[in-house]
Amino acid sequence: xxEQPVGLNIPVVWSEDxxxxxxxxxxxxxxxxxxxxVPARALVLRDALAVRGAPIVxxxxxxxxxxxxxxxxxxxDHLAGxxxxxxxxxxxxxxxxxxxxxxxxxxxxxLAGLEPRxxxxxxxxxxxxxxDTMTLIGPGSWAAIRxxxxxxxxxxxxxxxxxxxxxxxxxxxxxxxxxxxYGGSCYLNNAAIAAQALRxxxxxxxxxxxxDAHHGNGTQMIFYDRADVWYGSxxxxxxxxxxxxxxxxxxxxxxxxxxxxxxxxxxxPGTGDADWLTALDALYDEARAVEPDAVVxxxxxxxxxSDPESPLCVTEAGYRAAGRMVAALGPAVLVQEGGYDLASxxxxxxxxxxxxxxxxxxxxx
Ligand code: SP5
Ligand code: ZN
Numbered sequence: 265x266x267e268q269p270v271g272l273n274i275p276v277v278w279s280e281d282x283x284x285x286x287x288x289x290x291x292x293x294x295x296x297x298x299x300x301x302v303p304a305r306a307l308v309l310r311d312a313l314a315v316r317g318a319p320i321v322x323x324x325x326x327x328x329x330x331x332x333x334x335x336x337x338x339x340x341d342h343l344a345g346x347x348x349x350x351x352x353x354x355x356x357x358x359x360x361x362x363x364x365x366x367x368x369x370x371x372x373x374x375l376a377g378l379e380p381r382x383x384x385x386x387x388x389x390x391x392x393x394x395x396d397t398m399t400l401i402g403p404g405s406w407a408a409i410r411x412x413x414x415x416x417x418x419x420x421x422x423x424x425x426x427x428x429x430x431x432x433x434x435x436x437x438x439x440x441x442x443x444x445x446y447g448g449s450c451y452l453n454n455a456a457i458a459a460q461a462l463r464x465x466x467x468x469x470x471x472x473x474x475x476d477a478h479h480g481n482g483t484q485m486i487f488y489d490r491a492d493v494w495y496g497s498x499x500x501x502x503x504x505x506x507x508x509x510x511x512x513x514x515x516x517x518x519x520x521x522x523x524x525x526x527x528x529x530x531x532x533p534g535t536g537d538a539d540w541l542t543a544l545d546a547l548y549d550e551a552r553a554v555e556p557d558a559v560v561x562x563x564x565x566x567x568x569x570s571d572p573e574s575p576l577c578v579t580e581a582g583y584r585a586a587g588r589m590v591a592a593l594g595p596a597v598l599v600q601e602g603g604y605d606l607a608s609x610x611x612x613x614x615x616x617x618x619x620x621x622x623x624x625x626x627x628x629x
Contacts, residue, residue: 273319280411335444409452459493473498537582558597566603584616
C-alpha cells in the first residue's frame with residue numbers, strides 16, 4: 265500500500281472578508297507611508313498552509329456577545345460606523361481624505377477631568393477611540409475587522425469542542441487594542457476575544473502567550489485586573505525605542521486580583537533564536553504554573569530576522585521550536601498577529617504550525 269502524504273493537520277480558519285481592509289498606508293511621524301499591514305499577507309499565509317495540506321475552514325458568523333464583553337460598546341459602534349459618517353461628510357470626495365485618520369486625541373492630560381464628550385463632527389470624533397496615526401480606516405475595514413473576530417471565535421469553538429489546535433488567520437491583527445482604544449494596525453482584539461470565548465465555554469483558566477515582536481499592550485490591559493486569564497509576552501524592549509513605547513515593561517505584573525498574572529519579558533534589539541527561546545522557556549514555566557485549561561497564542565511572525573517592523577532575529581527553526589513549546593501547554597487557539605515580510609511569511613507560518621502540531625502530539629509533516 266502506498267503511504268498517504270501527511271498534511272499539516274491544523275484547521276486554518278479563514279474569512280474572505282479579511283481581504284477587504286485596505287489601510288492604504290500609515291501616517292508615521294507625520295508622513296503617510298505605504299504601510300506593511302496589507303491584504304497580500306493573508307493570501308500568502310493561507311496559500312502556504314494550504315499547500316502543506318492544512319484544511320481551510322470558513323469562519324462562522326458569531327453574535328456580538330463575547331466581543332462586547334471584551335470591548336467597550338462605544339469602540340465597537342465607532343468602528344462599525346465611522347467610515348460611513350466620514351464618507352457622508354464628504355471627506356473622500358471633496359477633501360481628498362480617502363481614509364479615516366484622527367488628528368485630535370482626548371488624552372487624560374487634555375481633558376484634565378472634564379466630562380468626556382462625543383464631538384458631533386466626525387473629524388473630531390475620529391480620535392475618540394484611537395491612540396495613533398498609523399491605523400487607518402477605509403470602506404472595507406469594518407467587514408474585515410468583524411471577519412477577523414469571527415475567525416478567532418470559530419477557532420475558539422473548535423478548541424472548546426475538543427480540537428487540540430486551531431489557527432485563526434486573523435487580519436487585521438488585534439493585540440494592540442485595549443478595551444476602548446485601537447491602534448498599532450489593530451482594531452479589535454481577536455486574541456482577547458478568543459480567550460474570553462474559551463472562558464465562556466468552560467475553561468476555568470486561560471493562558472495567553474504573545475510571541476509577536478511587539479508587546480501586546482491591548483491584551484495585557486484587557487486582562488490586567490483579572491486572575492482567570494494570565495498574559496505573558498516576549499517582545500522587543502519598548503524602552504529601546506519600539507512600539508508601543510508606553511507599555512511592555514517587566515515591572516508590569518498585573519493589578520488587584522490580577523496581580524502576578526501578567527508577565528513581560530522585553531528583549532534587546534538583535535535578539536536571536538537562542539535568547540528568544542530561553543525567554544519563551546521561562547514564560548512557558550510560568551504559564552504552566554497557572555494550570556491553564558486552554559491556551560491562546562498571539563502568533564506574530566514579525567520577530568523574524570527578515571521582518572521590516574522589528575529588530576529581532578528569529579529564524580524558521582526558532583518559530584518551529586516556539587510552536588512546539590506553546591502547544592505542549594494545552595489545547596491552543598493560535599491567533600495571527602503581525603508579520604510583514606511577504607517573502608518569508610509563508611515559511612514562518614508553516615514552521616510555527618508544524619512545531620505546534622508536534623507539541624500537541626499530532627503527526628507532523
Ligand atoms: C500587530 C503589529 O505587529 N503591530 C505593529 C505595529 C507597529 N508599527 C510600527 C510602525 C512604525 C513605522 N514603520 C516604519 C517601518 C520602517 N522600517
Ligand atoms: Zn508586531
